[in-house]
Amino acid sequence: MTNTDIMFLDDRLLACFCAAAEELHFGRAAARLFMSQPPFSQQIKRLEAMVGAPLFVRTTRSVRLTPAGEVMYQHARTIAGQTRVMLRAVRQAAEGEGGSLVVGIAPTAAYSPVADALYRYRVAHPEVTLDLREMNSVTMEAMLRARTIDVAVMRPMSMDPEFDRFEVFREPMMLALRRDHRWAGRRRVSVDQAATLPLIGYSQQASPYFRGMLQAMFADAGKAPRFVQDSVIPTVLTLVEIGVGAAIVPRSLARLRSESLAFVPLQDPSRAMATIVVASLHGHANLAVDHFRAALRQADRKPAPG
Incomplete structure (x- = not known):
């Protein structure tokens, strides 16, 4: 030319x-x-x-x-x-009604009612290309800072003040057992009773949120549980399934192994409530993030009975 x-x-x-x-x-x-x-x-x-x-x-x-x-x-x-x-x-x-939105989502959040809020957002904003990327909550702060993702749906982590964060969902922890376990038919199990079982714990590196929650729960009860192995969700359920031990997990995970495992509510669920938060970098330029945050504020934050 x-x-x-x-x-x-x-x-x-x-x-x-x-x-x-x-x-x-x-x-x-x-x-x-x-x-x-x-x-x-x-x-x-x-x-x-x-x-x-x-x-x-x-x-x-x-x-x-x-x-x-x-x-x-x-x-x-x-x-x-x-x-x-x-x-x-x-x-x-x-105007935040088009373009793309990259969302980092923790694996456990994907099993919670937050998924319904994601659906409502897609219906309300069909012109926005929603890119969901499953990742560990531990990595999300760095991903937000690098702008690899626009917003994070995650378990609570310690974050710098440059991030905006709010809670969108809360659920009780439950005791996961094999269906042939003698306690599988119980209506409730106390924290004291759970401490007597061999338990699957959580990795400090990959799941510090759940690890800290269990430590605080047993410390509050004055009990020293016996953790036989550390793992991550959802692998903890596989370990329960093969008989390694029981596990204390968020209630939404009951969707994954409802046929092979039993999920028994804890006696006092208020002792351990797992939360999901939405986080984004303060002063971001993508207005779709604001609409996304508003949609997720409509997610059910109240703990369900049980």
């Missing part, structure tokens, strides 16, 4: 051409653009000089497109349509 093949067609030139091609009358086309006819005709001549071909056949009685003009009009319509689409997408992104 040579430099003579490169030209800049401003929107005014294209508007004049399209008006003339659609009206096939220079007077009406000029009036449509609130112009007088002489400067309008000059614009058309300028455009024809730029493209190097006549675009209209003009007589005293009629105006029609030349074959070159027909081709020009088809392309001009495409450009106009693409411009409208571009401007609509830009405005939607500026």
Whole structure:
């Protein structure tokens, strides 16, 4: 392509051409653009000089497109349509109603009622491309800071003040047992009783939130539990299933192994309530984050009975 093949067609030139091609009358086309006819005709001549071909056949009685003009009009319509689409997408992104939103979500959050709030958000904002990425809550602060994700749906972690965070869901912890365990049919189990069982604990590196919760719960009860192995969710359920021990897990995980495991409520569920929070970088530029946060504020935050 040579430099003579490169030209800049401003929107005014294209508007004049399209008006003339659609009206096939220079007077009406000029009036449509609130112009007088002489400067309008000059614009058309300028455009024809730029493209190097006549675009209209003009007589005293009629105006029609030349074959070159027909081709020009088809392309001009495409450009106009693409411009409208571009401007609509830009405005939607500026208003948080379009563009993309990258959400980091903790595995356990995916099993909770927060998933219903995600669905409601997608329905309310169909033009936003929602990219869900499952990841450990421990890594999310760094991901937010690096802007790899826009918002995090996570278990609570210690975070710097530069992050905005609020709670969206809370649920009781339950004792997970094999269905053939002697306690599987109980209506409730006390923390003291749970401490007598071999238990699957949580990895300090991967699951510090749940590890700290269990430590605080047993310390409050004055009990020293026997943890036989540390793991992460949902692997803890597999370890329970193969008979390694019991585990104390958030209630929403009962969806995963309802046939092979029994989930027994703790005697005093208020001792250990697992929460899910939404976090984002303060002063972010993506307005879709604000709409997402508002949608998740509607998630059920009340602990369910049991």
